[in-house]
Amino acid sequence: MQLDEFFVTGEPLIYAGMVAITLVTGAIIFLLTYFKKWKWLWREWLTTVDHKKIGIMYILSALAMLFRAGTDALMMRTQLAFPDMNFLNAQHYNEIFTTHGTIMIFFMAMPFLIGLMNIVVPLQIGARDFAFPYVNALSFWSFFFGAMLFNVSFVIGGAPDAGWTSYTPLAGDVMSPDPGQNFYLLALQLSGIGTLATGINLMVTILKMRAPGMTMFKMPIFTWSTFITSFIIVFAFPILTVALALMTIDRIFGSHFFTLAGEGLPMMWANLFWMWGHPEVYIVILPAFGIFSEVIATFAKKQLFGYTVMVWSIIIIAGLSFLVWVHHFFTMGAGAFVNSIFSVTTMAIAVPTGVKIFNWLATLYKSRIRTTTAMMWALAFIPSFTIGGITGVMLGMAAADYQFHNSYFLIAHFHYVLIAGTVFGCFAGLVYWYPKMFGHKLNERIGKWSFWLFVIGFHITFLPQYFLGLDGMPRRVFHIVPEWLPLNPISTVGAFSMGLGFAVFVYNIYYSYRHSEREQTGDSWDGRTLEWATPTPVPEYNFAVVPHVTSHDAYWNMKQKGETVYDESKVEPIHMPNSTGQPFIMSAIMFFACFALVFEWIWLAVAGLIGTIVMMIIRSFDYNKGHHIDADEIKRTERSARGL
Amino acid sequence: MNASEENSKPLEYQTEQGQMNIVGFWIFLAAEMALFGTLFATYAVLFGRTADSPAPGELFEPGIAIVMTLILLTSSFTGGLAINDMRRGSVKGMMTWLLITLALGLTFLGFEIYEFYHYATEGATLQSSAYWSAFFVLTGTHGLHVTFGIGWLILLLIQLAKRGITSVTSNKLFIFGLYWHYLDVIWIFIFTGVYLLGMVI
Amino acid sequence: MEKQSKKLPIKHIIGYVTSVILTFVAIWAALGSNLPVMWIIISIFLLAIIQAAIQLFLFMHLIERGMGNAPWNMMFHGTIIFAILIAGSLFTMSFGFM
Numbered sequence: 001m002q003l004d005e006f007f008v009t010g011e012p013l014i015y016a017g018m019v020a021i022t023l024v025t026g027a028i029i030f031l032l033t034y035f036k037k038w039k040w041l042w043r044e045w046l047t048t049v050d051h052k053k054i055g056i057m058y059i060l061s062a063l064a065m066l067f068r069a070g071t072d073a074l075m076m077r078t079q080l081a082f083p084d085m086n087f088l089n090a091q092h093y094n095e096i097f098t099t100h101g102t103i104m105i106f107f108m109a110m111p112f113l114i115g116l117m118n119i120v121v122p123l124q125i126g127a128r129d130f131a132f133p134y135v136n137a138l139s140f141w142s143f144f145f146g147a148m149l150f151n152v153s154f155v156i157g158g159a160p161d162a163g164w165t166s167y168t169p170l171a172g173d174v175m176s177p178d179p180g181q182n183f184y185l186l187a188l189q190l191s192g193i194g195t196l197a198t199g200i201n202l203m204v205t206i207l208k209m210r211a212p213g214m215t216m217f218k219m220p221i222f223t224w225s226t227f228i229t230s231f232i233i234v235f236a237f238p239i240l241t242v243a244l245a246l247m248t249i250d251r252i253f254g255s256h257f258f259t260l261a262g263e264g265l266p267m268m269w270a271n272l273f274w275m276w277g278h279p280e281v282y283i284v285i286l287p288a289f290g291i292f293s294e295v296i297a298t299f300a301k302k303q304l305f306g307y308t309v310m311v312w313s314i315i316i317i318a319g320l321s322f323l324v325w326v327h328h329f330f331t332m333g334a335g336a337f338v339n340s341i342f343s344v345t346t347m348a349i350a351v352p353t354g355v356k357i358f359n360w361l362a363t364l365y366k367s368r369i370r371t372t373t374a375m376m377w378a379l380a381f382i383p384s385f386t387i388g389g390i391t392g393v394m395l396g397m398a399a400a401d402y403q404f405h406n407s408y409f410l411i412a413h414f415h416y417v418l419i420a421g422t423v424f425g426c427f428a429g430l431v432y433w434y435p436k437m438f439g440h441k442l443n444e445r446i447g448k449w450s451f452w453l454f455v456i457g458f459h460i461t462f463l464p465q466y467f468l469g470l471d472g473m474p475r476r477v478f479h480i481v482p483e484w485l486p487l488n489p490i491s492t493v494g495a496f497s498m499g500l501g502f503a504v505f506v507y508n509i510y511y512s513y514r515h516s517e518r519e520q521t522g523d524s525w526d527g528r529t530l531e532w533a534t535p536t537p538v539p540e541y542n543f544a545v546v547p548h549v550t551s552h553d554a555y556w557n558m559k560q561k562g563e564t565v566y567d568e569s570k571v572e573p574i575h576m577p578n579s580t581g582q583p584f585i586m587s588a589i590m591f592f593a594c595f596a597l598v599f600e601w602i603w604l605a606v607a608g609l610i611g612t613i614v615m616m617i618i619r620s621f622d623y624n625k626g627h628h629i630d631a632d633e634i635k636r637t638e639r640s641a642r643g644l
Numbered sequence: 645m646n647a648s649e650e651n652s653k654p655l656e657y658q659t660e661q662g663q664m665n666i667v668g669f670w671i672f673l674a675a676e677m678a679l680f681g682t683l684f685a686t687y688a689v690l691f692g693r694t695a696d697s698p699a700p701g702e703l704f705e706p707g708i709a710i711v712m713t714l715i716l717l718t719s720s721f722t723g724g725l726a727i728n729d730m731r732r733g734s735v736k737g738m739m740t741w742l743l744i745t746l747a748l749g750l751t752f753l754g755f756e757i758y759e760f761y762h763y764a765t766e767g768a769t770l771q772s773s774a775y776w777s778a779f780f781v782l783t784g785t786h787g788l789h790v791t792f793g794i795g796w797l798i799l800l801l802i803q804l805a806k807r808g809i810t811s812v813t814s815n816k817l818f819i820f821g822l823y824w825h826y827l828d829v830i831w832i833f834i835f836t837g838v839y840l841l842g843m844v845i
Numbered sequence: 846m847e848k849q850s851k852k853l854p855i856k857h858i859i860g861y862v863t864s865v866i867l868t869f870v871a872i873w874a875a876l877g878s879n880l881p882v883m884w885i886i887i888s889i890f891l892l893a894i895i896q897a898a899i900q901l902f903l904f905m906h907l908i909e910r911g912m913g914n915a916p917w918n919m920m921f922h923g924t925i926i927f928a929i930l931i932a933g934s935l936f937t938m939s940f941g942f943m
Contacts, residue, residue, distance in 0.1 A: 131664045196675060204668040207915055208660075234671055234919075235926045238679035246686065246781065255770045255777035256695075257686065263693035264774040271689075271937055272682060275930065322929055326937050335941020613795075620799045623812065657912070670916035677923035681930035688931055689938045706876060713868055721861040724904045728854040825904045829897045835868075836893040840875040844885050 008158050011092060013075075018155050047579040049133035051118045052538060054140045056437060058115025059430065061144055063506070065107040068151065070502060072100035077461075077495040080488055083480050093478035094161035095180070099154065101164030105284070106188060107147040109418070112426040113287040114143075114198055117226045120433055121202060123531035124220045126211025126549065128542050131204035133577045134619075139194035139201065141587035146191025149594055153183035157598065160184040163476065165273060166247070168258035168266040173251040179598050185248045186594040190587075192240055199233030202226055211530070214549040217311065220529040221297075221304060221552070224311050225290025228318045229283050235322070236279035243272040252600055267332055274325040282321040285417065286314055288425025289356060292378045295428050296360055298525055299375035300367035303553055306359040313352035320349045330401045339398035346396035353389055357382060372525070373447035377428035380455045381420055388416025391466065406476075409469025415462045427454075427505070435524040439537045440516035442508050450504035457497025464491045520643070528556040533565040535641035541629055544638050545570045566642065571634050577626040586615040654731050655814045662815040669819045673826050680830050683785055684837060687778040697772035700779070700842035703763055709839040712755045713831065716790075719748035720828035727821045730814055738809070738817075742801060745824070749794045756787045779838065786834060789827055796820055860903035867892050867899075 008014050032038050045053060075096055079088045088096065118136070122129060130136045153159045160180040162171035171181050206227045210219065219227070246257045247269065256262030258269040297304040304310065326334065326342035360382055369375065391413040395404050404410055435441045464487035473484050480488050523532040533555045534542055547565040551557050558565065593608020638644075657663050694700075723745045729737035760780070763769070770780045800813075800820055807813050871892040874885055901907045907917050 131668060200668050200671045200675070203671055203915075204664050207913070208664050208667060231922075234675045235678045235922065238675050239682045239930070242679055242682040242686070249770070249777070249781065253770060255781070256772075256774040257690070257777050257781075259774075261695075262771075262773045262777070263690075263695045264777075265690060265693070265938065268686065268689055268934075268938060271934055272686070275682075275933070322926065323933075325933075333940060334937060338937055338939075338941045617799060620796075621803070663912075667913065667915045671919050674919035674923035677920075677927050678930065681927035684927075685930045685934035689934050706872070710868075710872060714865070717861070717864055717868065720900065720904060721857060724857045724860075725854060728857065822905055825900050829900045832893050832896045832900075836871060836889050840871060840889050841886065844875050844882060844889075 006156060008155055013088075013092070014155060021155065042581070043579070046584050047137075047581045049129070049137045049577050049579055049583075050540060051122050051130050051133065051136060052437070054136055055115045055118030055120075057140060058111045058118060058143070061147060062108050062112035062115060062426075065103050065111070065147060066502065067506075069100050069103035069108055070499060072096045072103070074495055074499050076100065077492040079478060080480055081492040082489065083482050083485065085479070088478065090478050091161065094163075094476075095154065095159040097476060098160050098163050098166075098184075099150075102150065102160070102184065102188070103147075104418075105164065105280070106191060107143075107150065109284040109422045109426070110195060111143055111147075112430075113229075113284060113422070114195070116291065116426070116429045116433065117202060117229075117287060119437060120429075120531055121223055121226050122205065122209070123436070123534060123538065123542060124223045124529050125206060125209060125214060126530050126543055126547050127205060127209035128574065129577065130201050131209060132201050134580060134583065135197050135201050137580070137583035138586065139198040141583050142194035142197075142590065143191040145587045145591035146187045146189075146194070146594075149190060149591055149598075150183060150187035152595075153180060153187075157183065165270075165277070167273075168247065168250075168269040169260050171247065171269075172259055172266075174259070174261075179600075182248070182251060182598040182600070185244050185251070186598055189241065189244050189248070190590055190594050192237055192244070195233060196237040196241070199230040199237065202230040203234065206230075211543075211546050211549050211554075214554070217308065218549055218552045218554070220554075221293040221307065221310060222287070222290035222529075225286045225293075225314055228314045229286045232279045232283050232286075232318050232321060236276050236283065239272060240276040240280075243269065243276065246272075248597075252597065267329070270329045270332065271325070274328040275322075277328065278325040279318075279321045281417075282317060284422045285425075286317065288381075288422050288429075289314065291425045291429040291432070292360065292381055294529065295374050295378040295432050296363050297553075298432075298527055299370045299372055299378075300364050301370070301526070302363055302367045303528075304359070305362035305365075306355075307552060309355060310359055313355045316352040317349060320345060320352075324349065324396075327396055327398075327401070330398045331405045336398075343396055343398040347393055350389065350393050357386060357389075372431075373442065373444055373451055374428045374432040374525075376448065376451050377424045377431065380451070381424045381428070384420035384424070384455075384459070385417060388413055388420055392417065404469065406474055407469035408465040408473045408475060411475050412462045412465035412469060415465075419458055419462070424455075427451075432525070433531070434512075435519050436522070436531055436534075436536060436538065438513075439519050440512055441519070441524060442512045443516060446504060446508040446511055450501045450508060452501075453504060454498050454501030457494045457499075457501055460494025461491050461498060462494070464488075464494075522641075523555075528553040530554050530565075533558070535638065537641075539634075539637050539641065541574045541576060541634065544574075544634050566638060568635060568638070571631045571638075573628045573630050574634065575626055575628050578624055580624075582615060582619060582622075586612060589615060654818075655809065655811055656818040657815075659811050659815070662811060665815055665819060666822075669822055673822065676826065676830075680782075680785070680833075683778075683782045684833065687782045687838065690774045690778040693774040694776065695773035697768050697776055698766060700775070700838075701845070703766055703768055704839055704842050706839075706843065708755060708759055709835060712752055712759075713835045715748050715752045715755070716828050716831050719745045719752065720825050722748065723821055723824045727818060730809055730817055733809060735804075735808060739801070739804065742797065742804075746794065746797050746801070749790055749797070749824075753787065753790055753794070756783070756790075760784075783834060783838065786827065786830055789830075793820070793824055793827060796823070856903045860899045864896050864899055867896050 032041060045057065048054065075088060076093065079085050079093060157179040160166070160183055162176055162181060166181065166184055169175055206219070206223060246255075249255045250257050250259060256264040258264055258266050260266065293304055293310060323345045324342055326338065327346045330339050330342075391409070395401055395410060395413055431442055431447060468484055468487050468491075471484060473480065519536045522534050522536040524536070525532070530547060530549070533547065543565065545565060545567050547554065547558070589608055589611040593605050593612065596604035596608055657666065722741045726738050726741035726745060729741060768776045770777055797820060800817055804813050804817065871889045874880065874888050874892070878885065880888070901920065906912075907920060
């Protein structure tokens with residue numbers, strides 16, 4: 001293989017990308033060396049098994065990925081602003097919409113939410129860490145290296161270009177012989193393993209590590225949504241694992257699952273992909289529902305209306321999510337009976353979702369609303385998401401879907417649910433729990449600027465796209481025609497406003513780090529659930545004394561009764577797991593193996609596999625039992641944190 | 645939970661971490677069900693798509709499939725006996741049954757390799773057709789699981805020999821037992837859905 | 846501890862013997878009987894399900910004190926997903942032409 005086949009050549013934008021990557025990497029290495037921070041990085045972050053630090057790393061990576069995929073989006077909108085633009089060529093446009101979709105779903109939405117779960121769930125249930133802290137670190141690093149493997153594709157080997165759904169036969173090796181598609185398959189495989197492990201980990205944590213007195217129906221609603229999400233992950237991700245593996249075997253070892261030769265069945269890929277893909281939609285939306293429920297209850301200063309109904313509607317949505325996958329390919333050509341069945345199940349999902357919308361409204365009804373930034377994200381979510389949901393029901397009608405399919409109407413629909421649902425939810429959650437993570441709030445004034453820029457920009461971008469779709473503009477075209485002219489530039493303006501909103505959000509992180517007042521108490525927002533009972537910054541062991549819980553607004557009730565969770569006489573030594581470099585090293589080896597397999601260097605990949613097995617053997621013989629923090633040290637920490 | 649109740653539990657459940665490991669592994673097995681379900685679904689959908697290669701009914705030999713089934717069933721049984729001896733605290737009995745389980749697992753694997761080789765010489769390989777791709781990947785994934793299980797068991801045998809039956813090692817062996825029985829559950833469906841059905845239709 | 850594990854593990858032996866018998870019944874049904882094909886398919890899958898249940902309950906201790914509800918619950922839902930995957934794929938990929 002020649003060097004110019006290995007690196008992507010001939011595209012000025014990609015050269016600029018290479019220069020940027022080199023400069024940023026160089027700058028990071030220089031800064032770490034200059035400030036002598038290598039040891040700190042290794043000891044405090046790369047080897048940590050602390051769920052709070054892992055959560056922060058998840059969120060930082062997700063923000064970086066939001067930047068990358070958001071840049072892709074702005075490039076697409078620039079290309080589509082006017083007819084016959086030549087900003088991007090057809091090939092480059094294909095690559096960019098593929099990476100935009102893939103990164104936003106796998107490397108932005110999921111890690112962002114999993115990051116929040118990592119930080120919040122153990123605190124909400126009164127636990128001291130995850131059930132399997134080592135596995136949690138492994139999950140993070142396999143996600144991280146998967147994301148890096150995917151991102152490296154645009155300078156090395158070429159990015160995948162068959163869309164984020166990678167339909168065969170287009171994505172097969174006959175029509176996409178370049179390594180780009182292998183990057184897609186192996187990067188998702190690598191990060192998918194981490195996601196499955198996180199799902200199992202969170203389920204066990206929630207099942208076995210709740211504080212005494214906290215029965216299932218006294219869990220905070222975010223913990224409930226995390227639990228159900230993990231349940232979906234456990235059953236949906238193996239389907240993706242198999243689908244990706246089958247296509248990998250097709251491409252690298254010449255089998256015939258999804259090929260046209262050998263009586264393969266290309267549409268079987270679509271079937272398997274969406275059997276995972278529809279549950280995936282709920283994996284990224286249910287945690288957001290949980291976040292909004294927490295935020296709304298806190299800032300309306302009311303108990304969440306219809307707690308039990310809320311929980312059951314999450315459960316019903318999760319169940320239905322496995323029964324609707326065909327609505328993603330109604331136009332495949334299945335008969336009326338097949339399509340009708342899935343049309344009915346699809347519309348049924350609107351019922352529990354509607355119940356949730358009304359419960360949020362009922363919580364707000366006659367309450368004293370505090371319009372903090374987090375609350376504003378939640379308030380903007382309700383109407384925006386409802387528009388997305390209702391157009392989803394329109395798409396769910398099989399006959400009508402023949403008109404909407406693959407048009408900008410669909411694009412507008414899923415951006416309305418994914419941005420108004422998931423992205424608003426991530427921002428609301430980050431703003432809400434920010435003081436718990438970093439010990440200071442984000443600046444409210446700048447936060448509201450970013451909110452308005454982003455939300456107004458969002459509607460300007462995507463509302464016109466419904467009408468573009470009805471005017472017949474198909475998705476994935478790289479040139480527009482004059483008939484679609486007035487709405488397309490408007491949409492582009494909106495997209496840049498969203499970009500500006502994000503930039504302001506990031507600036508706010510810097511500004512608040514420099515100027516925000518440091519938190520004195522752990523309870524920044526007059527919160528209702530247990531995470532606010534811990535001091536800020538949260539000590540390594542979370543709770544010096546495990547609290548006893550009597551309701552799902554545990555901390556609120558304690559405050560009403562004048563109780564605190566901390567009782568010095570009950571402090572006992574706490575057992576904590578040790579830090580370890582194994583998850584990082586093991587994931588790095590898997591990264592190496594996957595990278596080799598992308599270029600079909602089989603023997604290097606086998607070497608990587610052997611390395612992975614060796615790491616597993618090392619782990620099997622590792623009887624490290626962790627360490628204890630003694631009671632005096634806990635008392636000292638708690639006294640200084642609580643200002644006693 | 646009071647102390648006497650705590651002591652009446654088998655050793656592998658006695659630590660908090662041990663219980664979590666077992667529950668976590670059950671959840672993992674549920675995920676494996678989705679994994680094999682997808683492979684079975686692919687196999688079922690691609691059934692009959694043999695293109696120019698031989699049909700399964702022409703190649704399948706009832707003898708080998710039946711022998712493999714009995715070997716795996718017996719190894720599942722001996723694996724269960726090993727756990728039973730572990731709970732009685734009999735190291736010698738446990739080790740004996742585990743070694744028998746290991747030998748049976750290796751025999752099963754030998755038969756599977758022979759079977760794949762035999763089909764390849766008859767003109768049915770992974771690349772032959774959609775049906776044969778699905779067949780080799782479904783049975784091959786099960787075979788890979790067995791291989792992994794054999795490696796795992798060897799590691800456990802070393803640890804058990806070194807450390808005896810403790811709350812940690814018994815927990816590990818119990819989880820391995822779950823895995824090993826589970827592979828037999830999957831094999832029952834492969835035997836029924838692939839071999840018997842392939843010879844009937 | 847002593848109570849739960851007897852020297853002669855009756856449960857395992859019953860399970861093993863039944864499994865072997867059921868296997869041979871399935872083989873006879875498939876290869877030796879003259880039943881209609883549909884009935885053969887139904888009966889061999891029923892026999893497989895019984896054998897799987899034997900493994901789960903007699904060998905794997907799916908329901909055992911101290912384990913809580915998670916194991917059987919997850920296996921139950923796993924079975925449902927397993928069925929949805931296979932039946933749903935066959936149904937969808939038949940394209941409505943049975």
